[in-house]
Amino acid sequence: MLPSALLLLALVVVPLFLLVYFGLLAGPGVDGPVTGEEWARIAGQPDLYGRLLVRSLVLGLAATVLTILVAWPTAWALSRHVRRLRSLYLALVIIPHLTSSLLLIYAMYVLIAPGGPLMAALTGVGLAEPGDTLLFTRWAVLLMLAYLFLPFMVMALYAAVERIDDTVLDAARSLGAGAWQRFRHVVLPLTVPGMLAGLVIVFTPAAGAFVEARILGGTDGMMFGTLISEQVSRVNNQPRAAAMSVILLVAILVLLGGVRATLRRAFPGALRGGR
Amino acid sequence: MADLRLDEVWMSYSPEGPPVLRGLSIDVADGEFYAMVGPSGSGKTSILKVLGGFVAPDAGRVVLDGSDVSGVPPERRDLGIVFQSYALFPHLTVGENVGFGLRMRRVRAREQRAEVTRLLALVGLPEMEARYPDELSGGQQQRVALARALVTRPKALLLDEPLSALDRKIRQEMQVELRRIQREAGVTAIIVTHDQEEALALGDRLMVLDAGEVRQEGRPAEVYSHPRSRFVATFLGSANLLPATVDAVEPSRIDLGGLPAHGLILPEGSRTGDRVTVCVRPERWRLAGDDGAAPDGLALRATVRSVQLSGQVGECRLDSELGELALTVLSSQVARLEEGVEVSLHAAPDDVHVLEEPAAEPTEATEATAPAGSRP
Numbered sequence: 001m002l003p004s005a006l007l008l009l010a011l012v013v014v015p016l017f018l019l020v021y022f023g024l025l026a027g028p029g030v031d032g033p034v035t036g037e038e039w040a041r042i043a044g045q046p047d048l049y050g051r052l053l054v055r056s057l058v059l060g061l062a063a064t065v066l067t068i069l070v071a072w073p074t075a076w077a078l079s080r081h082v083r084r085l086r087s088l089y090l091a092l093v094i095i096p097h098l099t100s101s102l103l104l105i106y107a108m109y110v111l112i113a114p115g116g117p118l119m120a121a122l123t124g125v126g127l128a129e130p131g132d133t134l135l136f137t138r139w140a141v142l143l144m145l146a147y148l149f150l151p152f153m154v155m156a157l158y159a160a161v162e163r164i165d166d167t168v169l170d171a172a173r174s175l176g177a178g179a180w181q182r183f184r185h186v187v188l189p190l191t192v193p194g195m196l197a198g199l200v201i202v203f204t205p206a207a208g209a210f211v212e213a214r215i216l217g218g219t220d221g222m223m224f225g226t227l228i229s230e231q232v233s234r235v236n237n238q239p240r241a242a243a244m245s246v247i248l249l250v251a252i253l254v255l256l257g258g259v260r261a262t263l264r265r266a267f268p269g270a271l272r273g274g275r
Numbered sequence: 276m277a278d279l280r281l282d283e284v285w286m287s288y289s290p291e292g293p294p295v296l297r298g299l300s301i302d303v304a305d306g307e308f309y310a311m312v313g314p315s316g317s318g319k320t321s322i323l324k325v326l327g328g329f330v331a332p333d334a335g336r337v338v339l340d341g342s343d344v345s346g347v348p349p350e351r352r353d354l355g356i357v358f359q360s361y362a363l364f365p366h367l368t369v370g371e372n373v374g375f376g377l378r379m380r381r382v383r384a385r386e387q388r389a390e391v392t393r394l395l396a397l398v399g400l401p402e403m404e405a406r407y408p409d410e411l412s413g414g415q416q417q418r419v420a421l422a423r424a425l426v427t428r429p430k431a432l433l434l435d436e437p438l439s440a441l442d443r444k445i446r447q448e449m450q451v452e453l454r455r456i457q458r459e460a461g462v463t464a465i466i467v468t469h470d471q472e473e474a475l476a477l478g479d480r481l482m483v484l485d486a487g488e489v490r491q492e493g494r495p496a497e498v499y500s501h502p503r504s505r506f507v508a509t510f511l512g513s514a515n516l517l518p519a520t521v522d523a524v525e526p527s528r529i530d531l532g533g534l535p536a537h538g539l540i541l542p543e544g545s546r547t548g549d550r551v552t553v554c555v556r557p558e559r560w561r562l563a564g565d566d567g568a569a570p571d572g573l574a575l576r577a578t579v580r581s582v583q584l585s586g587q588v589g590e591c592r593l594d595s596e597l598g599e600l601a602l603t604v605l606s607s608q609v610a611r612l613e614e615g616v617e618v619s620l621h622a623a624p625d626d627v628h629v630l631e632e633p634a635a636e637p638t639e640a641t642e643a644t645a646p647a648g649s650r651p
């Protein structure tokens with residue numbers, strides 16, 4: 001076997017098998033018999049596990065959409081408008097994220113706390129009452145996740161936008177396409193592969209996030225990942241945590257597959273073959 | 276279909292920068308195939324950008340179909356453009372690429388399909404509709420680009436070095452095809468190229484461009500056989516350029532360093548004593564018998580220095596009293612021209628062009644691609 005295949009086996013396949021195996025044990029602890037009872041327990045409480053799973057997936061997807069909305073114009077501007085200062089701007093996008101993500105989370109905490117800069121500004125323009133706060137809501141988690149994974153989406157889209165040949169846009173123009181038509185029929189389809197790459201990079205960790213939810217989310221912003229981490233760190237029921245991880249993993253894969261299939265139908269030419 | 280005109284167009288890419296187009300005027304008739312040829316940096320692509328509306332000229336007018344379109348953006352100029360890189364939409368099939376212009380104009384789907392089929396048949400690519408551009412060869416992509424540009428029945432077709440990315444054999448095939456398609460579509464076409472062969476083969480009319488100015492314009496055969504400047508003589512094909520002095524005007528007599536030439540047509544306003552350049556195309560020399568008579572035109576003796584056979588023709592270098600000369604003969608004649616053989620060359624008055632500019636060097640025999648300096 002090739003060394004790379006061995007590496008893949010040791011670092012990905014074996015741990016995945018272990019995860020599935022641990023999930024079938026009876027908890028707590030990892031020395032119980034294989035019964036599958038943790039799966040039954042999870043299935044028996046859909047209002048807790050099901051609800052949080054759906055919330056995690058929705059928050060992850062919403063965060064991805066938010067990053068696309070912010071990153072798309074950013075990537076376009078980086079590739080078309082700031083040719084000379086491009087590296088500087090790219091660095092400015094990345095540098096804040098070189099610090100610990102915990103620091104970023106607490107920075108967000110200060111920003112959205114009652115009377116914090118963001119809330120004060122929102123109050124100033126009449127969008128919030130004094131004393132209102134996003135803190136300890138799912139909106140705080142969404143904002144945090146979008147901010148945290150933004151640079152990945154900028155990079156993914158920048159790579160896609162940068163590859164678009166200007167003469168292709170000139171050609172569309174000469175064929176009668178106005179600005180909106182050029183965007184809709186040429187630029188957007190050509191960046192779909194980049195968006196899909198960004199989706200995988202952003203959605204997967206965002207849907208599995210737990211630190212952000214625990215610090216900023218309160219009960220309103222609790223996520224599936226929060227529950228998993230509690231099973232490990234507080235309840236000490238590793239088999240339950242393993243079973244939940246498998247569920248989250250499968251749910252993420254199914255959702256990514258669904259989005260990919262939908263995009264492939266909508267933009268058949270942009271996503272053909274192995275792209 | 277329409278006529279197309281540039282009136283005294285000046286253009287530069289930056290306000291302080293040197294002008295790329297210097298008061299350029301061209302006038303292309305309805306249905307004409309107009310070729311612009313020039314070295315890189317001569318402003319060819321800039322002309323297309325101005326015509327296409329991608330760049331606004333600093334001064335002058337662009338007139339399409341009788342009306343000034345200077346302020347009209349590219350998407351409303353109704354021109355078909357074939358780009359050097361083809362610029363096909365990589366995410367669309369061949370059929371969708373060709374139909375793009377109709378789709379932008381919201382033509383009904385059934386009509387779109389019929390037109391796409393018609394155009395793909397015209398360019399010789401039937402049954403390729405479902406392929407993607409990256410599954411086609413360069414020549415096929417070229418045809419798709421052409422079909423896409425023609426599908427909206429544009430007022431004129433602009434071609435930017437359309438054949439430069441193809442290999443030689445396909446390029447010659449496409450030249451013939453391009454001519455056929457342009458005639459069948461009956462569309463006014465403007466091609467810019469740096470390839471003199473392409474320009475000579477394709478254009479109804481030819482314009483030689485240099486440094487943003489028209490150097491010479493006319494039918495290709497006429498421009499080729501009657502160059503009016505050293506630039507045109509050497510850029511289109513090869514030329515022997517010989518320094519000379521006007522001895523007499525009426526009847527004309529020209530002195531090439533002691534060797535006289537009679538009966539040549541002098542540039543207008545020539546006077547006795549003017550320093551001029553005499554130009555003879557290498558393939559216009561005739562190998563004359565040694566009959567002793569002094570005919571009109573230019574006659575001299577030369578010794579073969581080297582012969583290089585390249586397919587149908589042989590390229591020879593000769594030493595003469597005027598310095599090194601280039602001679603091109605059909606390959607059937609090459610056998611007579613061994614190294615060291617002395618031959619008599621004669622060029623008829625119509626094949627000897629007197630150019631106003633004095634020669635830069637005492638003697639030179641130049642070729643379009645690689646100028647060879649004189650080596651006495």
